[in-house]
Amino acid sequence: MSEKLSVCFIWHMHQPLYKDRLTGDYLMPWVRLHAIKDYLDMPLILQDFPKIRQTFNLVPSLMEQLDDYGWHDAVDEQLVVTTKPIEEYTHLDKILIVSSSFHANLERQIKPHPSYFELWTKRQRMADRGHSLESMVDAFTNQEYADMSTWLNLAWFDPLWFIKNQELHSYLEQGRNFSLERRRRLIDIERELIRQTIPVYRQLQELGQIEVITSPYYHPILPLLIDSNVARLSNPHAKLPKRLYLHGDDALKQIETGLSFYEEMFHQKVKGMWPSELSVSPAALEVISHCGIKWVVLDEALLTRTLEVPIYRDDHGNLNSTELLCQPYRLQVGDESINILFREVVLSNEISFSYGRRGPQDAASALYLRLKHIQQRLFNWTREGVVVIALDGENCWETYEDDGNPFLRELYKRLSEDNTLNVCTASDYLERNPPSAELHNIHSGSWIGADFHIWIGDPVKNKAWDLLSSTRHFLVSELKKGTYPIDIQASAWEEIYTAEGSDWFWWFGEPNNSAEDPVFDRQFRLRLQNVYKLLGHPFPAELDVPVPDQVFTQQIPKAATV
Secondary structure: OOOOEEEEEEEEEOOOOOEOOOOOOEOOOHHHHHHHHHHOHHHHHHHHOOOOOEEEEEOHHHHHHHHHHHHOOOOEHHHHHHOOOHHHOOHHHHHHHHHHOOOOOHHHHHOOOHHHHHHHHHHHHHHHOOOOHHHHHHHOOHHHHHHHHHHHHHHHOOHHHHHHOHHHHHHHHHOOOOOHHHHHHHHHHHHHHHHHHHHHHHHHHHHOOEEEEEOOOOOEOHHHHHOHHHHHHHOOOOOOOOOOOOOHHHHHHHHHHHHHHHHHHHOOOOOEEOOHHHOEOHHHHHHHHHOOOOEEEEEHHHHHHHHOOOOOEOOOOOEOOHHHHOOOEEEEEOOEEEEEEEEOHHHHHHHHHOHHHOOHHHHHHHHHHHHHHHHHHOOOOOOOEEEEEEEEOOOOHHHOHHHHHHHHHHHHHHHHHOOOEEEOOHHHHHHHOOOOEEEOOOOOEOOOOOOOOOOOOOHHHHHHHHHHHHHHHHHHHHHOOOOOOHHHHHHHHHHHHHHOEHHHHHHOOOOOOOOOHHHHHHHHHHHHHHHHHHOOOOEOHHHHOOHHHHHHOOOOOOOOEO
């Protein structure tokens, strides 16, 4: 009989590559803004709770960009306008500022700041009256544009930094009329925080309080790279692109490059992997295990689909199928075996989507009680059970009070005081509790619907896959001629690997939509255009046309662009 229950938190930190490698420009600011809000405070909180040990997944494409912003003066469009003299604002600068400066949570990031909320209200009233961005431009003064761009930065700082840094807090006290010097200094403060991020993770891992794992470099859906036909295993009626994607060598390269970069950052080998979008197939797991990865985390739905048994919960959502879910599994793949932990979906999703609407104590109590319910169900079990809480570690906190800090502190306090709960890293648990349960296969799918419909099958997604496939075919055909320098070949391949990332396909077509869909579309096509540019060829005219327009209008210009 074991009274102990292990709890493994696995926080996933990820951003796609927003950088145009040919120009050095960043087209979106999300790495920088999330860096001052989410990446650093999450591990630092743990220093106040020495009994709490956790696992963090850092995707290599994110780490590369953190390094670029921190140490190599990377800039993005929003940063440029923040640090620009107001008398130099162009018409396009003003459209960018008025369109992007309120990309923040209204209740948690805008309303608490009167000056920021005043600017938002002025813009919103004009939008409600039917004004376009073009017609709004003359309604704001140059100083208001400077203040808008400044406030977007201020809104994304974790509240913790305003407490720790009096200079930063003085921006809140000022509220408006930010000078050029003050705006430029604000970006310096951001870079100072970003430079601390990887070293803090490295230090806490060396101290044993956290474990850092990683993903394939550009966060691709590995099963679809290996064989896009895999989508039909979970959805036999899926409509696939015209050209199958059959490039297992790309999957291997994405993993190997990611592991190499991890070792460069952390000076040790990684033990675990977060497969991009928790998406796997038998072939993908074989490649992962071949690369030396000892364990992966997957979604509980893949376990139920693999075993063809349901997971039962009570009317309140409390887990009853505890022995099924709360143990590790081993799977033989090829000549290797790999350990698998399956996340508990209700607990993970409640942190992601529900607890932010509740008070910190109420939410922490609700999570704690769910854990105690699981522990009670496992009381007569002879093993030490494990509950895996695995989720996106950056996007949920915008709905929480003070960016989730009060909730996490209350939760960690409760968990620390309960000596029957062991909050540990995934590798710690697996070393003490190697799997005794064997799987003979794994269902091919992801953590969304246990299939791949988010990334393939929609007409727009399929068109994007066809464009990627044809560009890759062009690259391979050209390189067979053997007339290109090695560095050019490597750069062209990096554009292909970047375009294989999951995020571009996430936003193409249905069901996911955002105001920034056109920007993601433009970035995807830019990667493919760059392949042709690097090899000195004009790129096909269709790469100048938004992918949705190609699907729904079929109007492609006749002339290609050089």
